[in-house]
Structure formats: structure tokens, C-alpha cells
Amino acid sequence: MELVLAAAIGILAASGTWLLLRPRTFQVIIGLTLISYAVNLFIFSIGGLRTGADPVLHHAAGDIAQYADPLPQALVLTAIVIGFATTALFLVVLLTSRGLTGNDHVDGEDGTP
């Protein structure tokens, strides 16, 4: 399971980085989205991987080792929300830029000084 997750994170991050370096806005935003998936999965995995473990305590007694670390899950939730909002904002700016400059370059070739 570790290998599959690590490969998934790596492939997402690599594709995201490549897309981020492309000259057009649409590629950049897809790249940012892929990187944010990779980062979210990464945060999710730092508490250690385990199957079927519960993050919420059922019983007052019991071994804490049986439970998953709830903090990374809380962190990833916050990161997803913030990432989603900023990506949406970026999309709006992207569309505005397309409207104002008439093209979709982010490599400085959009004709503005």
C-alpha cells in the first residue's frame, strides 16, 4: 500500500510540476490542481497508513495505538478547503486575464508591459 501511495503522490507531483512550467494558463491551473492533490495525499499519509482504524475514540478505555492519528485528517481537510478556494479565485483571474489581454499566456508573452 505504501508503494502504491508513494508512486501516486510522485506521479501527481511530477505531472503537476511539468504542467506548471507550461506557458498557457489552463495548463498551469491543471498543474496546480494536480500538485495540490499530491500535497493533500501526502499530508493524509504522514500519520501512517492503516486500514480500518478509527480516528475517533469510542471507548474511554482502550489502546490509543488502535486508532488512526486524527490530526493529519483535520489538516488535510483545511488544506483542501483553502486549496479549493484559492484555485477558484485563480480561475476567475485567469478568465479576466483572457478577457483583457485576449490570449492565455502566462510566460510574459501576453503583450502587457
Place this chain on the structure above:
Amino acid sequence: MSNHLVIAPIVLPLLVAALQLLVGEKRRRTVLALSVASCVALVLLAAALMLAVSADGVLGAVYRIGDWPARFGIVLVADRLSALMVLLTSVLALALLPYALGRWQHRGGHFQPLLQFLLMGLNGAFLTGDLFNLFVFFEVLLAASYGLALHGSGARRVSAGLHYIAVNLTASMLFLLGVSLIFGVTGTLNMAALAELIPTVPERTRALLHAGAALLGVAFLIKTAMWPLGFWLPRTYAAASPVVAAMFALMTKVGIYVLLRLGLLLFGDAAGPASAHFGSGWMLWGGVATVAAGIVGMLGARDLAKLAGYNVLISSGTLLGAIGLQLPAVTAGALAYLVISTLAIAAFFLVVGLLASDGDDETDDTLSLEPYVQPGEPAPNESLYAQEDESRVVISAPIAMLSASFFACALLLAGLPPLSGFLAKFAMLVPMLEAGPRTGATVLFALIIAAGFCTVIALCRAGIQIFWVEPERLVLKVRLSETTSILLLLGLCLLLTVLVEAPLRYLRDTARQIHAPAGYIQQVLPAAEVQP
């Protein structure tokens, strides 16, 4: 001291911004009154906070949200450094408000609420005591700054804003990676708890910890605009409306603040031989490279606003290098330089905004400078003497005001006597010499002096062209409110020249406090809690 004082600078702008959104754009007077009230209250709160934490024997104030112990809950921590930064933020915001009244706040929607959200994010970032909330507050201030950077619209702003947002989103991803790596190794995100745990981290995971810290550092260095991560800065700042650019003069300082705080808290002398001073060399040499890049950019800039942007780079680089040295006396001087250069650059952006804009034209509000030598045209100095016109003797009041402000900004930025820019640079450079010969310190010292010299050259050239060679180009519609902002900022710098003793003493104590993080740790995690 009421403990709620610590959270007030975060809650107040949040409530005011929400209220302003509810009141709506149409009731301008109400929105404005709310903004003024909030900024005045913030200055008072910050001053109260500063007085509270600078009393004798007080290490700082800790606010436990929900009264959970620091290891489990979220804490806000105010020490001398945080209080200083919060005060600087609120004073700058208050001084900029009159300028925004003039023409800028109605160039786009929701200027005032965005400014309040920016203040909330800035204050939160300065006061938070754990890494994840630092991320959250960074996102708050960045989201507000995206809106402000685009304020006024226009192709140039949107194009520069697009780059700004893409760069910062990437930096946020690095920030998250760094935070999660550090959490994975240590199991905590509380800064004080981290500082306690770092010396005891097992050797096999220390590399991971360092990787996390380095990723985190890169995220902040992008915000500080260290070379080669800072190419986004001059264009974004030049494209932003002047009042926003002036506020952004503080944004690079947030990165500096975090690097200073985390660098000394997590990787100070107490971090053990393997981790002590981790990354300080990178900061030092990165700072040196940034100053060099800033000098080149400043001398080559053909656009006055970009020239101001490169001044931000020089200021960032100087600060990075100075805090990279990790000497208490240099840090105290660097803090003085941080305050003065923020105020001076903000004033400079405002002056540039007045010189360049003709008020109503939306797209072309930049002031370009001539190249050094124009091929095929007479040398510039001939045109300087070409049309001697005695009627030029009469100088209109706005031009006199603006040229005097420009001159004052030039003195402050270059660090020449008699203004406080000189005192701040002096306070930073003398301890560097006293620390004895170290290659890094010597190179940085020489570069800071060279940067001052080149600032004089660049600003003389700009000033001569603007005020003497082609004064007809100036279309001045200066409003009283706009001059008020500039005079407030410059007056503050002047006041700091006169009253230099008390602030410097405060800064020295601040530097001593942040160089001895044991007090901070003890404050956040009292001994009773350390035992699990």
C-alpha cells in the same frame, strides 16, 4: 493585563470586514468610518500589547484558544517581536487610509473590507504560535492580497496578478509539504513544543526534519523574494495601485519575520550540534545575492514603480543577510532597518503613485524613465541646459511637496544622514564589524554600502529627470488626503530619527529575547504541562 488583548488584533479586523461587507459598497461613509475606527483601534491595541509585553520581567503573553493546553490546543503568543510587527502593520494601515480616500478606493470593489482581511491575516501570522495556523493566516492574507493586487483592474494588473497568484499558490503547496514533513517527524506543530523536541529527534529522521524545514524555508523565501525566487515581485508591485503596493511593502517582511522567528526558535544554539544554525548560511548568501540582484535591477529600471520594487528587493536581501548572521546585535539593527525601510518604501510607492498617475486613465499610470544614453539623440545633459527659462523659478506647491518627499525617501532608502535610514543602517552595520572578520559578514557589509551608493545614483537620476528635465510631464492633481499619508509616513521616520534611543533600546531587548528562546518555550509550555 487582560489576556484577550492578544486575540483582539485578529478578531477586530475580521468583524469590521464582515460588517463592511454587510453594509455594502453603496454606503461609502459608513464603510469608511468603520475602517478608520478599526485602524485607530488597532493602533491603540497594538500599542497596549507592546506596553504589556515590554514591562520588566514579562516574557510575553500567551492566549490559549478554548483554554486547551498548548500541546493540544491552538495558542497565540505575543512577545516583543510580535508586538512590534503588529504595531508596524496597524500604523502603516492607518497612515495609508487617507491616501486610499483620494481616488483609489473606488477604482474597484470592496477595497476597505479586503484591507481589513489583509490586516487580520498579517496580525494573525505575527501572533500565532503554531505552524498550521501560520499557514491558515498566510492564506487569509494572501487571498486578501490577491484581491488588492488586482484592485483597479486593467490588463497589466491582471497579467501581473496572475503570476503573483500562481507563484504564491505554489509556495503554499511547499509550505504544506514542509509542515506535514515536520509533523510527521515530531508529531507536533506547536512552535515551542517543536523547539523542545528538535534536540531529541533521532538521527535517522533528522534528515527528514531538515528537509521539511528547508521546504518551509523555501516557501517563506519565495514570499521574501530572495533571489532567484523573487522575479515576481517588481512587476507585481509596479502594477499594483500605489496604496496597495505601499501596504505590500510589509508583506515581504512577513517572510522575514517567520524566518527570524523559526530560525532562532527551532534552529538556534539549543537545537543540538546537528541542527544548530540550520539554513543560516543559505539566508546569508541568499540575502547577498538578493541585494546584488536588486542593485542591478534598480540601476536598470526604466519605470519608477519598478525602481521602487527593486528597492523592496534590496531591503529584503539586506534583512535576510543580517538575520542569517544570527548575532543579537545585528538582529537588533536589522529590526530597526525593517521598520524604517518598510515606512520609507511605502512612502516612496505613494510618491511614485502621485508622480505617475494622471488620476483617471486606467491603464497607463506608469512613469517611465529615459535610458541612460539614447542612440541618435543629444545626450540628456544637453536637454537639461537647453531651455533656460527664468519663469521656471516659480515652483508650485504640489511639486515642492512631492520633490521634498522624493528627496526624503531617497535619503531614507539610501541610508544617508540625517534621517533615520542612516541610523538604522548604522545600528546594523557596526555590530557586523565588531563581530570580527567573517567572509559572509564582510561581503554583506560591502554590498549594503554599495546598495546605498547605487540607490543614490538611481534616485538622483530619476529625480533629475522627473523634476528638472521634464517637469511639464508632471500632471499633478494632488489631493490633500494623499499628501497627508505621505507626510504621516515621512513624519514617522523623522520622529524615529529624533526619538531614536527608546525604540533602539526596545529593539535590543527584542533581539536578546528572540535569541534566547528558552523564555518563549517556558512561556508557552509551563513546566507542569511538559510532563505528560
